[in-house]
């Protein structure tokens with residue numbers, strides 16, 4: 109018994125030392141790929157995929173108008189379904205409002221069919237104070253389908269041109285929160301770029 113007690117004390121002391129070292133050495137913040145690991149287990153900001161059907165389909169990927177046109181030609185009923193995930197740190201700000209704390213991560217998946225595979229995702233990570241003053245210290249990134257590669261990351265101009273207008277919502281849109289299910293005839297209509305967000309409930 110005694111030796112077990114001693115062992116426990118030594119272990120406890122050791123773990124304090126280890127924790128101290130870990131705190132002292134300030135680990136570098138996770139990269140985008142590290143930060144999104146396991147995101148599909150996070151909270152979904154919209155319970156079921158939200159359908160975007162609009163001619164305004166340049167949203168959120170920085171595709172060129174030419175790319176967009178050719179996609180629409182190939183498929184006039186071009187539709188996209190989005191699901192947005194938020195990590196634990198960001199949950200409160202996402203669902204209730206306020207400023208997202210440093211370390212918050214938001215992932216927006218895009219599918220071309222409601223139950224189809226993810227075709228790409230976009231990510232926002234809240235970095236430390238001063239990282240990106242024009243856009244709420246968010247870092248932006250685009251991910252390939254299975255979130256194993258980034259196709260651009262950093263203070264991406266192509267993303268900020270829209271998100272910088274959303275300062276009221278800490279540079280997020282949140283239009284999908286409370287949006288009706290994709291199958292609703294009066295379902296979700298995304299914002300036109302530049303308009304302030306309307307009530308997310310309608």
Ligand code: HEC
Nearest residue numbers: 167168214216230231232248249266267270280281282298
């Ligand atoms: C043309 C305007 C526009 C551009 C450019 C844009 N976004 Fe968005 N973004 C939106 C809108 C609108 C939404 C709300 C959901 C929707 O309609 O897709 C959104 C939502 C998001 C979300 C979910 C969090 C939120 O804001 O509610 C993430 C993450 C995101 N965008 C990342 C990016 C990244 C990364 C880029 C650049 C590669 C980018 N966006 C470029 C308009 C834009």
